[in-house]
Amino acid sequence: xxxxxxxxxxxxxxxxxxxxxxxxxxxxxxxxxxxxxxxxxxxxxxxxxxxxxxxxxxxxxxxxxxxxxxxxxxxxxxxxxxxxxxxxxxxxxxxxxxxxxxxxxxxxxxxxxxxxxxxxxxxxxxxxxxxxxxxxxxxxxxxxxxxxxxxxxxxxxxxxxxxxxxxxxxxxxxxxxxxxxxxxxxxxxx
Numbered sequence: 243x244x245x246x247x248x249x250x251x252x253x254x255x256x257x258x259x260x261x262x263x264x265x266x267x268x269x270x271x272x273x274x275x276x277x278x279x280x281x282x283x284x285x286x287x288x289x290x291x292x293x294x295x296x297x298x299x300x301x302x303x304x305x306x307x308x309x310x311x312x313x314x315x316x317x318x319x320x321x322x323x324x325x326x327x328x329x330x331x332x333x334x335x336x337x338x339x340x341x342x343x344x345x346x347x348x349x350x351x352x353x354x355x356x357x358x359x360x361x362x363x364x365x366x367x368x369x370x371x372x373x374x375x376x377x378x379x380x381x382x383x384x385x386x387x388x389x390x391x392x393x394x395x396x397x398x399x400x401x402x403x404x405x406x407x408x409x410x411x412x413x414x415x416x417x418x419x420x421x422x423x424x425x426x427x428x429x430x431x432x
Contacts, residue, residue: 250292257285330407343411348385351375351418358422381417384410 261282323346330339348370355366355375369375373387380399382389399406 250289253285254289257282327408327411340407343407344385347411347414347418351385351414351421354418354421360422375421376417378413378417380410381414384414 323343326339326342326346330336330343351370352363352366355361355369356363359366359375361369366375370385371387373379373382373385373389376382379389379391380395383391399409402409
C-alpha cells in the first residue's frame with residue numbers, strides 16, 4: 243500500500259468515527275458549524291474524484307452476446323431444378339441431369355393435364371407421347387413426342403445464343419403453364 247493510499251484510508255476512518263461520534267451526541271469539542279460541514283463536503287468531494295479517477299483507468303467489463311437476428315438459410319423453391327439445368331449443360335453429368343429435367347417436366351405436364359386440363363391420367367400420358375398436349379412443337383418434342391420442329395424454329399433456336407436445353411426447358415414450362423387456360427387450344431376443360 244502506498245503512502246498516499248494509507249493517508250487517505252486514515253483520514254477516511256477518522257472522519258467516519260468523528261461523524262458517528264457527533265451523531266451519537268458525544269461532544270469532542272467541535273460544534274456542527276458551517277466550517278465543519280464544509281470540511282466534510284470537501285473531503286467527500288476529494289474521495290469522489292479519487293474514485294472517479296481510479297475507475298477511469300480500469301477497463302470496463304462487457305458481455306458479448308450473439309446476434310439476436312441470425313438468419314437461417316432456407317432453400318429457394320426450384321433451385322434444385324435450376325441446378326439440374328446447369329449441370330445438364332456440363333460434360334460429366336449431362337445425360338443424368340437432362341433425364342432428371344425431362345422427367346420432372348413430364349411429371350408436371352401430366353399433373354397439369356389431369357388437374358387443369360380435365361384429362362384422365364392415361365389420356366394425359368397418351369397426349370404427352372403424341373405431342374397433342376400443346377401446340378408448341380419444341381415443347382412436345384422435348385418431352386419425347388415424335389413431332390417435327392419446323393426449320394424456322396430450329397434456326398431461331400440455333401441463333402438465339404442461349405443454351406438449347408435451357409431454351410427448350412423454358413418453352414416446355416411455358417407450355418405447361420398454358421395447359422387448361424384459354425391460350426391452350428389442345429387443353430379444353432371438360
